[in-house]
Amino acid sequence: MGFCTVVNCMDGRVQLPVITYLMDLLGVDYVDSITEPGPIRMLAEQEDVGAIRSIVHRIRISTEKHGSKVIAVVGHYDCAGNPMPRQVQREQTLKAIEFLSKEFPGIEIMGLWVDEKWQVHRI
Numbered sequence: 001m002g003f004c005t006v007v008n009c010m011d012g013r014v015q016l017p018v019i020t021y022l023m024d025l026l027g028v029d030y031v032d033s034i035t036e037p038g039p040i041r042m043l044a045e046q047e048d049v050g051a052i053r054s055i056v057h058r059i060r061i062s063t064e065k066h067g068s069k070v071i072a073v074v075g076h077y078d079c080a081g082n083p084m085p086r087q088v089q090r091e092q093t094l095k096a097i098e099f100l101s102k103e104f105p106g107i108e109i110m111g112l113w114v115d116e117k118w119q120v121h122r123i
Contacts, residue, residue, distance in 0.1 A: 002028045003066040005059055007043070007096075008074040009081060010035040014114045018074055021112070021120035026070055032062040037081025040073055040089060040111075043096035056103055063107060071100055071107055076114035086113065093123050 004026050008018055019031045034055055036042055042051050062068040073096045075089035093111035100109045111123035
């Protein structure tokens, strides 16, 4: 029995594909989900300090209380909260990974992209 953590968009279309992907890839039983509209943009830009603090707090609960060893951050096609092209979202994802790596040293951080067919790809 193990956990991982996902910081995902609130868009319901991406929830199940991402959870299934992470469970299969990592062999975990549970995926703690932290959802926001366009979270990779929020983490990359770090302009909304309250939102960032809330995301980090929720991740910390997952890592400290559930023993999560992997955090995934997700961008996706047709995101209403972050309506940027794939390449911009890729850059935001990399910045989000960089930020979270500093906040959670020793925890693996991965980026995911969900395409127009709702298929999950690792960045």
